[in-house]
Amino acid sequence: MLKYQFLFFLIFFYFVIFRGNIFFAEEISAGIAEYSGREIRKHWNTEIPLDQSAIKQSGIRRLESKHLILYTDLAVSKQVDELPKLFDQLIPLLCNYFELNPQNYETFQVEGFLIDDFEKFKTCGAVRQVPNLRNGxxxxCRMWIRNQDSNYYRRHLLLHEGVHVFMGYAFGHWGPPWYREGTAELLGTHCLENESLTLNYFPKSRYELPGWGRIDLVRGDLAKNRLRTIKDIFELESEDYDENTSYGWSWAFAVFCENHPCYRTAFRRIAWNLNGVPSDIAERFRALLLKTVQSEQPEWNTQEITNHLDHDWLDFITNLDYDYDFERTRINYNKNAQPISTPETQFLIQADKGWQSSGIRLERGKTYCVAASGRFQLAEKPKIWYSEPNGITLRYYRGTPIGTLLATLIPDQEEHFLAKEGTAGIGFSIPQKIGLGKTWTADISGELFFRINDFPSELSDNIGNITVKITMP
Ligand SMILES: [Zn+2]
Structure with missing residues (x-):
C-alpha cells in the first residue's frame, strides 16, 4: 500500500511541480515558480571569473553595494557613483511586484558594467560574453550597459537590465520578447524623488524622462498607419528589438495591462508561469485573464472577454498620451444593452469620462435619429471654457474640435466578422461625429457608446453632462 502512495506522490509531484504550468495554469504560485527557478539555476554555467588586476590596470573603477558590483570607466560623479545604491532599492521593489519573499534575495548580487569606452573593457576581458552592445x-547574473548622456536614461537602462537579471535568477526564464521587454520597460520606467525610487511610473510630460521617448515612438508608428494589434505584439521576434519602436509597443501593452483592473493580475502572474514553452506564454496569459475576469464577472463568455480586451487596447493605443487618465477612460460594457423599445429613449453622457455605454443596442440596417443638448465645462485653466455637444473650434483633438459628442458601435459577438476595420462608427478608434445630432443607419448590430472628444489627460477638469435622445423616424 505504501508503495502505491509513494507512486501516487511521485506522479502528483511531477504534474504539479514540473508540468503544473501546462495543466493547471491558474494554480501556479510564486513558491512553485521560484522552485523551478532554483532548479534551472543549478544548470547555469558558472561565470567566467573576472581578471580584477587587468580591470584595475585599464582604469576601470569598482563600486560595490549589497546587490550590485558596478565596473565603470566613467569619472567620479554623484550620478554614476550612486547607481549601486539605486540598484539596492530595485531588488525589494521587484520582490514586491512579483510577490516574492525578499529574504530569499538578501544575498543576490549582480555584476554590472557601465561602459563608455568599449575597447577598455575588451582589453581586460570583461565583455567576452557580449555579442554586440547597442544599449544594454x-x-x-551579469549585465552590460552603454553609457548615456541623459542621467534618466542611464538609470533606466540599468534598471531595465536589472529586471532581466532578477527574473532570470528568480524564475529561470524571461519569457517571449513582448513579455520580457515589456516587463523590463514597465519596471525600468521610473521616478526618482528625494533619492526614493518608484518603478512602473507613467510620465506626465514629454520632458520628464529625457532620452526615454516610448510614447513618441508608438505615436510615430501610428502616424505612419503602423498600428499593432495585441496579436502583432505577441508575434514580435528578438530581431524586431533592433528597432526601438518594439520597446515602445511592448511597454505600451504592459502599461495597458497594469492599469486595467481586469488585466493586471493576469499580466503579473505570467512571471510565475514562465517555465514552459515560451511561445505558449501568450495563450497562458489569455487563460489567466479569462480566469480572473470570469471569477469577478461571470456573465461574460470567453469570446466576449477577448473582444473587450481587443477593443480596450484599440481605444488606449490610439489615444496614448502623456499623463493618460486610466481611471476616467476605463470602459464598462453593458451585458444587458437592449434594442430601443420605446419611441424615444433618453440618457446622460458625462463630460469627464471616456467611452460610456448607452445601454442601447442599435440593429443593423435600422435608422436612428440622435439629438444631443446640454452645456458642460471643458476646461478650467487659464479660464473656464464651456462647450455644447458641437464642441469648441478653438482647440482640436485628433482632428475634431474638443467637446464634440462622438458615438460608436461595438459589434455584437456574432457580428464581429461583419465589422470592417476603419469604418467610421465601428469600434472605439474611429468614432462617428454626432455633435448636436445626426441621422444614423447602423452598419452592424452592436452596443452604442458615447463620449465627448477631449485629450485623455484632460478629462479631470470637465464638469457636467450631455442629454442624448434617440428616436426612430
Ligand atoms: Zn531588454
Missing part, C-alpha cells in the same frame, strides 16, 4: 545586454 544581460546574461545570467
Amino acid at each position: 545586454y544581460a546574461l545570467r
Whole structure:
C-alpha cells in the first residue's frame, strides 16, 4: 500500500511541480515558480571569473553595494557613483511586484558594467560574453550597459537590465520578447524623488524622462498607419528589438495591462508561469485573464472577454498620451444593452469620462435619429471654457474640435466578422461625429457608446453632462 502512495506522490509531484504550468495554469504560485527557478539555476554555467588586476590596470573603477558590483570607466560623479545604491532599492521593489519573499534575495548580487569606452573593457576581458552592445545586454547574473548622456536614461537602462537579471535568477526564464521587454520597460520606467525610487511610473510630460521617448515612438508608428494589434505584439521576434519602436509597443501593452483592473493580475502572474514553452506564454496569459475576469464577472463568455480586451487596447493605443487618465477612460460594457423599445429613449453622457455605454443596442440596417443638448465645462485653466455637444473650434483633438459628442458601435459577438476595420462608427478608434445630432443607419448590430472628444489627460477638469435622445423616424 505504501508503495502505491509513494507512486501516487511521485506522479502528483511531477504534474504539479514540473508540468503544473501546462495543466493547471491558474494554480501556479510564486513558491512553485521560484522552485523551478532554483532548479534551472543549478544548470547555469558558472561565470567566467573576472581578471580584477587587468580591470584595475585599464582604469576601470569598482563600486560595490549589497546587490550590485558596478565596473565603470566613467569619472567620479554623484550620478554614476550612486547607481549601486539605486540598484539596492530595485531588488525589494521587484520582490514586491512579483510577490516574492525578499529574504530569499538578501544575498543576490549582480555584476554590472557601465561602459563608455568599449575597447577598455575588451582589453581586460570583461565583455567576452557580449555579442554586440547597442544599449544594454544581460546574461545570467551579469549585465552590460552603454553609457548615456541623459542621467534618466542611464538609470533606466540599468534598471531595465536589472529586471532581466532578477527574473532570470528568480524564475529561470524571461519569457517571449513582448513579455520580457515589456516587463523590463514597465519596471525600468521610473521616478526618482528625494533619492526614493518608484518603478512602473507613467510620465506626465514629454520632458520628464529625457532620452526615454516610448510614447513618441508608438505615436510615430501610428502616424505612419503602423498600428499593432495585441496579436502583432505577441508575434514580435528578438530581431524586431533592433528597432526601438518594439520597446515602445511592448511597454505600451504592459502599461495597458497594469492599469486595467481586469488585466493586471493576469499580466503579473505570467512571471510565475514562465517555465514552459515560451511561445505558449501568450495563450497562458489569455487563460489567466479569462480566469480572473470570469471569477469577478461571470456573465461574460470567453469570446466576449477577448473582444473587450481587443477593443480596450484599440481605444488606449490610439489615444496614448502623456499623463493618460486610466481611471476616467476605463470602459464598462453593458451585458444587458437592449434594442430601443420605446419611441424615444433618453440618457446622460458625462463630460469627464471616456467611452460610456448607452445601454442601447442599435440593429443593423435600422435608422436612428440622435439629438444631443446640454452645456458642460471643458476646461478650467487659464479660464473656464464651456462647450455644447458641437464642441469648441478653438482647440482640436485628433482632428475634431474638443467637446464634440462622438458615438460608436461595438459589434455584437456574432457580428464581429461583419465589422470592417476603419469604418467610421465601428469600434472605439474611429468614432462617428454626432455633435448636436445626426441621422444614423447602423452598419452592424452592436452596443452604442458615447463620449465627448477631449485629450485623455484632460478629462479631470470637465464638469457636467450631455442629454442624448434617440428616436426612430
Ligand atoms: Zn531588454
